[in-house]
Amino acid sequence: MATPDTLLAEARLALSHNRIADAKALIKRALGRAPQRIDLLLARAHVEHASGDNVRAAETCRVVLTRDPRNAPALNALGEALRGHDNEGAEAAWRRALELDPRNAETLFHLGNLLRERNEADAAVAAYEKALQIAPGTPSLLINLGLQLERSGKSNEAERCYRDVLVHRPTQIEALANLADLLFRQRRFVEALEQYDRLVERVPGVPAEIWNNRGVCQKYTWNNSGAIQSFQRALELEPDASQVLANLGFAEYERGRYEVSRLLLEKAHKLDPTRLQIRAHLLDLNLQFADWTDFDRQRDELTDAVAAISDGQRQTVAPFAFMSICDLPDLQLAAAKSFAWPEEPRDSAYEQCLTGDTPGVPRLRLGFVSTVFHEHPVPRLIIDLLGRLDRRKFEIYAYALGAGI
Numbered sequence: 001m002a003t004p005d006t007l008l009a010e011a012r013l014a015l016s017h018n019r020i021a022d023a024k025a026l027i028k029r030a031l032g033r034a035p036q037r038i039d040l041l042l043a044r045a046h047v048e049h050a051s052g053d054n055v056r057a058a059e060t061c062r063v064v065l066t067r068d069p070r071n072a073p074a075l076n077a078l079g080e081a082l083r084g085h086d087n088e089g090a091e092a093a094w095r096r097a098l099e100l101d102p103r104n105a106e107t108l109f110h111l112g113n114l115l116r117e118r119n120e121a122d123a124a125v126a127a128y129e130k131a132l133q134i135a136p137g138t139p140s141l142l143i144n145l146g147l148q149l150e151r152s153g154k155s156n157e158a159e160r161c162y163r164d165v166l167v168h169r170p171t172q173i174e175a176l177a178n179l180a181d182l183l184f185r186q187r188r189f190v191e192a193l194e195q196y197d198r199l200v201e202r203v204p205g206v207p208a209e210i211w212n213n214r215g216v217c218q219k220y221t222w223n224n225s226g227a228i229q230s231f232q233r234a235l236e237l238e239p240d241a242s243q244v245l246a247n248l249g250f251a252e253y254e255r256g257r258y259e260v261s262r263l264l265l266e267k268a269h270k271l272d273p274t275r276l277q278i279r280a281h282l283l284d285l286n287l288q289f290a291d292w293t294d295f296d297r298q299r300d301e302l303t304d305a306v307a308a309i310s311d312g313q314r315q316t317v318a319p320f321a322f323m324s325i326c327d328l329p330d331l332q333l334a335a336a337k338s339f340a341w342p343e344e345p346r347d348s349a350y351e352q353c354l355t356g357d358t359p360g361v362p363r364l365r366l367g368f369v370s371t372v373f374h375e376h377p378v379p380r381l382i383i384d385l386l387g388r389l390d391r392r393k394f395e396i397y398a399y400a401l402g403a404g405i
Helices: 004-016 020-033 038-050 054-067 072-082 087-100 105-117 121-134 139-151 155-168 173-185 189-202 208-220 224-237 242-254 258-271 276-288 295-307 319-323 329-339 348-353 377-388
Strands: 364-370 394-400
Touching: 004 020, 004 038, 020 038, 038 054, 038 072, 054 072, 072 087, 072 105, 087 105, 105 121, 105 139, 121 139, 139 155, 139 173, 155 173, 173 189, 173 208, 189 208, 208 224, 208 242, 224 242, 242 258, 242 276, 258 276, 276 295, 276 319, 295 329, 319 329, 364 377
Parallel strands: 364 394
Antiparallel strands: none
């Protein structure tokens, strides 16, 4: 006949494989033979929590604590059961557990999560770091610490957390996704693409956002055909995602498939009529087809919108598309500035270069790369720019590509 101990071991194994019903039945049998055993009651609380019955799990934990008020694992389990509907009670349980067992990494992890949700950044980081001192290299701790560091603007430290996980567990999905997204937001597209490739290879069922971001990375690394495939995959998952429709439309525009591009951008515009970049491209596409329907109104609305763009708006208008409908220099400059958003952060050396002659600070080296350094509108347009650049601050180079220079 099975003993309470063997039943408890089988229940823990069943729980580790998410066989909740089996675990519950095994614990019930064990308690039938040893109803006073605290470890069996605590195991029942874990099974109840895993099944989503947190009210009953909390009741079971309190039964354990009535018999043994200094039972730190029961306090930890009580905090987990209370989390979400009684966060104050959960915090009190975890802090009491830490008084009894200050080196309980699991309790520190749960407390850190609660503090992170309450936007208590420093306290959350302290809890995670203390837990990592006790359980170094634990992936869940490193990942959650990385998320908090990101929210606190400490991207470099967050990146180290994710990379630390991947050194030992190169296929850890959450670390891969977090690192890829962090690099993507920093516009480090080559590095981000490497992580997205690893991610989609291991998890083909990733959400549309991952495929969309991968497509953006491919586009910025000059792989437009690959970007189109990624955007198409994202669109299969979310057919009404305005951002994906627009990205695919822009990519099709770049390879000259104007009819396909117009259909995609028209649908994106219906879903998000406020996005100026889509409106500008659509108007430019209409001109490609010599479609002058309602042109004056659309042009005036777009130029008024560009004139109203403020620094805080996340709006962009492709300057070349805008040049085809507006020849006002101020508005063309506004469109170009919007397309250059977001501005890259400036480091101290860059700032010193712009202040004039600074001893020990080298001139900023600028390179201009073009295939048309010959009789062409582009060099004619930049002659004045080149003449205005202060040679005390800038070292100028021009790189001519292609034949017929």
